[in-house]
Amino acid sequence: MTLDTIRTKLRGLYLGTTVKAIRFQVAMAVIDLAIIIFFLLGPYLGNGRSYLIADYTIAFIIACELAARILVATDFKRWLLRPMTWVDIVVLGTLLFPQQLSNFAFLRAFRIWSLGQSKAFAMLMKRAGCGEWEDVIKAVINFITFLFLVTGFVYATFFYHDVGITGFVDALYFTVATITTTGFGDITLPGTLGKLTSIVTMIFGISLFVRLAQTIIRPHKVAFPCPQCGLQRHDYDAVHCKACGHILNIPDEGT
Numbered sequence: 001m002t003l004d005t006i007r008t009k010l011r012g013l014y015l016g017t018t019v020k021a022i023r024f025q026v027a028m029a030v031i032d033l034a035i036i037i038f039f040l041l042g043p044y045l046g047n048g049r050s051y052l053i054a055d056y057t058i059a060f061i062i063a064c065e066l067a068a069r070i071l072v073a074t075d076f077k078r079w080l081l082r083p084m085t086w087v088d089i090v091v092l093g094t095l096l097f098p099q100q101l102s103n104f105a106f107l108r109a110f111r112i113w114s115l116g117q118s119k120a121f122a123m124l125m126k127r128a129g130c131g132e133w134e135d136v137i138k139a140v141i142n143f144i145t146f147l148f149l150v151t152g153f154v155y156a157t158f159f160y161h162d163v164g165i166t167g168f169v170d171a172l173y174f175t176v177a178t179i180t181t182t183g184f185g186d187i188t189l190p191g192t193l194g195k196l197t198s199i200v201t202m203i204f205g206i207s208l209f210v211r212l213a214q215t216i217i218r219p220h221k222v223a224f225p226c227p228q229c230g231l232q233r234h235d236y237d238a239v240h241c242k243a244c245g246h247i248l249n250i251p252d253e254g255t
Helices: 003-015 019-045 049-072 076-080 083-096 105-116 119-127 131-159 166-179 191-217
Strands: 221-223 233-235
Touching (some): 003 049, 019 105, 019 131, 049 076, 049 083, 105 131, 131 166, 166 191
Antiparallel strands (some): 221 233
């Protein structure tokens, strides 16, 4: 099998919308979830042999995926400048040097967010008959991703070596209290890094939380085919079709 053949097959799996490609992408999402679970179980596994075996196995999987994505990329420089590439490189580095670096495997949650934005995900929603809920499902994925990323960072930086599940629960509790601006003050992050983390979480968290809550409660797009051009989705208060300008008569919530 030639290199070009391998590259073509990999592109079909990573970028395609066929049933086989969607199954492959879902399988990769499952692997990402397994990596995140490993991150959460880190304090229980300690630094023994079982931890190192799992750690280096995951590092090998990520290294293979990076190599596959290099083959898929049409422009190596552009691929190298993508944020997701550096996320994988950072995660790989923390796994290769577990004693020297904190475990930042939680960053793999970005991969799940990326899958939620892909064309394959939209295709999967339509095939499952959930097309009209696509915006809501994406909003939920975005919110959970942001919540977990902040919680993961707080957990890895400030609570990772706490005994049991207490550390992660404290990190989650702090994140939710900060995002919602409740601010009980019973759990605070120490030092300058802690204050900066709190500031960034409040600034981005509250705006994202409100935005996503609005999307979940009242989606900004509704399924209403345009009688003239057939465009399937429109703003809930649209008067004219954005594609052809045809006058729409979208029923409101009271009708």
